[in-house]
Amino acid sequence: KHLIQVINPNTNVAMTHTIAQAARSVAAPSSEIIAVCPTQGVESIEGHFDEAIAAIGVLEQIKRGKEQGVSGHVIACFGDPGLLAARELASGPVIGIAEAAMHAATMVATRFSIVTTLPRTVIIARHLLRQYGFEHHCAALHAIDLPVLALEDGTGLAQMKVRERCIQAMKEDNSGAIVLGCGGMANLARELTAELGIPVIDGVTAAVKMVESLIALGLGTSKHGDLAYPNKKPLSGCFDMLS
Numbered sequence: 300k301h302l303i304q305v306i307n308p309n310t311n312v313a314m315t316h317t318i319a320q321a322a323r324s325v326a327a328p329s330s331e332i333i334a335v336c337p338t339q340g341v342e343s344i345e346g347h348f349d350e351a352i353a354a355i356g357v358l359e360q361i362k363r364g365k366e367q368g369v370s371g372h373v374i375a376c377f378g379d380p381g382l383l384a385a386r387e388l389a390s391g392p393v394i395g396i397a398e399a400a401m402h403a404a405t406m407v408a409t410r411f412s413i414v415t416t417l418p419r420t421v422i423i424a425r426h427l428l429r430q431y432g433f434e435h436h437c438a439a440l441h442a443i444d445l446p447v448l449a450l451e452d453g454t455g456l457a458q459m460k461v462r463e464r465c466i467q468a469m470k471e472d473n474s475g476a477i478v479l480g481c482g483g484m485a486n487l488a489r490e491l492t493a494e495l496g497i498p499v500i501d502g503v504t505a506a507v508k509m510v511e512s513l514i515a516l517g518l519g520t521s522k523h524g525d526l527a528y529p530n531k532k533p534l535s536g537c538f539d540m541l542s
């Protein structure tokens with residue numbers, strides 16, 4: 300069995316469960332999903348400040364996963380917080396859910412739209428589109444204008460808004476696919492794909508399958524150059540947990 304660590308970078312236990320369920324729904328029989336979230340940090344990630352905090356928790360979990368002998372890691376937040384730092388620490392592959400969903404979308408459509416949570420997180424998705432080279436593949440970005448944890452409040456309002464926004468995007472953007480812009484939306488993709496008749500892509504499930512593929516190909520994170528293990532140096536205060 301290959302252990303695959305799926306990290307919810309926020310500390311919300313309900314969302315960690317949503318993410319874990321989605322990951323396990325597609326995991327191969329040869330994979331075992333270990334779903335975790337930081338021991339300390341922020342309950343939802345809705346901007347640059349939250350991402351900076353969450354990145355430390357991601358690194359702490361990457362280190363723990365390595366100690367547990369996991370074969371690969373997923374960063375299950377649509378900002379892919381701490382992705383490159385995590386790749387320096389990791390031996391196996393590390394894939395972010397935005398990266399995974401965007402790549403999958405470009406394989407099934409020439410253009411895709413993104414439906415995310417708060418308007419202020421749209422800029423983070425834009426930065427990732429540029430970083431990954433997908434600016435010209437993304438036709439539009441939409442926000443349901445609800446906070447991330449509305450997806451776990453049990454009212455179904457956020458899920459209804461996601462559905463409405465996906466239908467609107469399909470009509471307005473002339474995109475062939477839609478990317479769900481939050482780890483907490485992971486359980487909505489299959490139903491929306493069936494109902495809308497358009498690939499609606501969740502990054503958690505996409506990332507799990509991509510990590511499995513890289514593991515099967517014998518591809519870990521390159522340790523040649525900038526993703527080599529961090530230079531050894533003393534880490535002071537609370538950061539000594541990372542040394």
Ligand SMILES: NC(=O)NC1=NC(=O)NC1=O
Nearest residue numbers: 309343344376377481482
């Ligand atoms: N765009 C987002 O909603 N990002 C996210 N914040 C979280 O806490 N999890 C996400 O996926």
